[in-house]
Amino acid sequence: MNELLDTILKGANLEPKLIEEIQTIGRLKKTREGQTVISPGNSSDEIPLVLQGLLKVMRQDANGQEVFLYYLEGGETCAMSITCCLEGKISAFKVVAEEDSLLWMIPMSYIDPWISKYQSFKKYVFQAYQTRFDELLNAIDSVVFHHMDKRLYKYLLDTQQATGSFEIHKTHQQIANELNTSRVVISRLLKKLEKEGKIEQYRNRIDIL
DNA sequence: ACATTAAGTGATT
DNA sequence: AATCACTTAATGT
Helix, strand or coil: CCHHHHHHHHCCCCCHHHHHHHHHHCEEEEECCCCEEECCCCCCCEEEEEEECCEEEEEECCCCCEEEEEEECCCCECHHHHHHHHCCCCCCEEEEECCCEEEEEEEHHHHHHHHHHCHHHHHHHHHHHHHHHHHHHHHHHHHHCCCHHHHHHHHHHHHHHHHCCCEECCCHHHHHHHHCCCHHHHHHHHHHHHHCCCEEEECCEEEEC
């Protein structure tokens, strides 16, 4: 029934037996743009694997302040939520659909057994984790050294990469919220990027050159 | 034409 | 880099 899932699993170098298990055990979930997939607190007992579309992973603090962390694209799964669920802890992450997306939801309870049972799954998880870890280190650097300009530019490039479009349809205010800064700062930095010839600006829209 | 929302700017901390 | 106060520009009704 699901060719998408098929091609994604085949591309991930997983054992045929595991692929079978994933196909029989998971369930398909459709999310509309803007819909929350995982929110901190209500510990969902399922891990999303992105089949199609785009998920946005954010960190949320006690005051409800949100910071953009990274995107999850097709074939990717949330390494954070996997490690969280292994520890039985509630995730402090929020995952929101950035576009209408198709997800394959896998019950948490299967994750741990699969890791011990399947070498390929262990590799898959660790690889996902490694990638995120490297990214987070970079993110920390940017925050600590107050490089908002670099953070912003990286955010733009990430968005372009993830959506596959050179047009970003967001307001300065929305971007400011994602990076946890003020609109004024974003406006100024975008202006700078525009002067440097890296972007073009319109209302509700930024083009990456 | 008027109201609303988005974006630009100078001054200040 | 953040905030304030204010201006200008774009859009909706």
